[in-house]
Amino acid sequence: MTFEPTLDFARQLDAQDPLHEFRQQFHIPPGPNGQECLYFCGNSLGLQPRTARAAAEQQFTNWQNLAVEGHFRGDSPWMNFHESLAGPSARIVGAKPVEVVVMNNLTTNLHLLLVSFYQPTATRYKVLMEGGAFPSDQYALETQVKLHGRQPDDAIVELTPRPGEHTLRTEDILAKIEELGESLATVIMGGINYYTGQVYDMAAITRAGHAVGAKVGFDLAHAAGNIPLHLHDWDVDFACWCTYKYLNSGPGGVAGAFVHERYADQPELLRLAGWWGYDETERFKMRKGFRPMRGAAGWQLSNGAILTMAVHQAALALHDAAGGMEALRRKSELLTGYLEFLITRLGLSKSQLEIITPADPAQRGCQLSLLVHQNGRDLFEHLMAVGVIGDWREPNVIRLAPVPLYNTFEDVYRVGEVLAEWASRQQPVQA
Template structure:
């Protein structure tokens, strides 16, 4: 598409947008002037669906009227609530329902999965990740390695971009996997790097990892609900993600887990066990000896957090109603492309502002990371002061995420206006 830097053009795109009505399904915070803010921070916390409060309230009413019997009675028995989320969750990540379960929080689930899928030996003990991964991933891996009696400085191998570059080249990832060979136990990377917004070639990484005998998993915190995923077809071993970013399920919302179907009937696979992961047909017999449920559900520990799962169900319904990831992705590419177009028109040098997110739409989601070499914090605070809500990441990056469910092309145009006013003063 040929973009134009005018308000009329932005409004024309909005008028043609088949998802335009979904903005009204979300609550948008006010700006300092009392108008709706320009919210470009869905990569940190998605906006609240208007249906979320009522969804939680229904469970409060069940708690009030049914008490403990709410586990088995009513329209949404709590004992089976996680099953209500399976189909929609599977569609979001490209999985079979048996391969997914919603439970716990993201880093908890990452630890649980690493217990099963990082099983080092004397010779195969290396774990590969991208340098500068989100700190929780770094800390989880450090402690998992130490639990095995290994030294993180030796066992953890980090992938770094080439000198002068900000993102990883797929061929360099492949070469490093091949180089590590039969010393590589597990590959664990973000599906999208939180800092740069780069989408990794998860299919190629999985093939390369399997070719040398390693297990391969992904933290999809910035990918789930943002880009199309095909975890089953890509043959990924395991993955986990949060629900409070692009899935709009509230602060600290529940996490999702993927375990490939080939592990569904391997009860002997080492895991940390809990009552809720036990065969639900036998669970209340309270017997010794753990017998996991089939598939990802066998990694559950405790009964589900129903109030947060109810909000998650309401949020998933918005994604389903919008047509799922194909429809969202189509608008996402246009929104992000329009923001990129407006930024590139500012006429700034790379010493002033540099987009470090890949220019290729296939290698990014709905996020642009702006590297501001001088006084970046001042620009970020100015954006916030005029009602543009983005995200600051040390030492000098502003992340802006135009989310297709609730951001408009006029939103993007308005952000471009603010940036143009700033650029004119440089």
């Protein structure tokens, strides 16, 4: 599509957008002028669905009227509530319902999965991850390695971009996997890098990892609800994700986990067990000796957090109503492309501002990361002051994420206006 830098063009795109009305399903926070803010921070916390409060309130009512009997009675008995989330979650990540479970929080799930899928031996003990991964992933891997008596500096191998580049090349990732070979126990990477917004080729990484005998998993915090995923078809061993970013399920909301179907009937696979992961047909007999549920549900520890699950259920329903990830992706590519068009036409040199997110739409999701070499913090504070909500990542990156469920092309145009006004006041860099 040929973009135009005009308000009329943006409004024309909105008028043609089949998802435009979904914006009305969300609460848009007010800006400093009393009007709706320009919210471009769904990569950090998604907006509140208008259905969320009623979904939680229904469970408060059930608790009020049924008390403990709410586990077995009412419109949505708590005993099996998590099962209602498996199908919609599986559609988000490209899995079978038996491969998905909603439980805990993201890093808790990552630890639980690493217990099963990082089992080092004397010769196969290396872990491969991206350098500068989100701190929770770094800390999880450091401590998992130490649990096995290894030193992180020896066991953990970090991938970094080539000198002068901001993102990893797929060929370099695959070459490192081949180089590590039989020493590699587990590959664990983000599906999308939180800092740069780069989408990794998860299918290729999985194939390469399996070719050398390693297990392969992904932290999908920035990928779930952002890009189409095909975890089952890609043959991924395990994955986990949060639900409060692109899945709009509330701050600190319940998280998800994926375990490939080939492990569904392997009760002997080492895991940390809990009562709720026990075979539900025998669970209330309270017997010793753990017998896991089939599939990902066998990694559960405790009964579900119903209030947060209810909000998540309401949010997932909006994704289904919008036509699923393929429909969202079509709009996302246009929104992000339009934002990129408006930024590149600012006329700033790379020594002033550059987009470090890949230009290829196949290698990015909603997010664009702006590396601001001069007065970056001033720009971020200016954006916030005029009602453009993004986020700042040290040392000098502003992340902006136009989300297809609730952002409009006019939103993107308005952000472009703010950036153009700022750019007009910047002094050219002297050679």
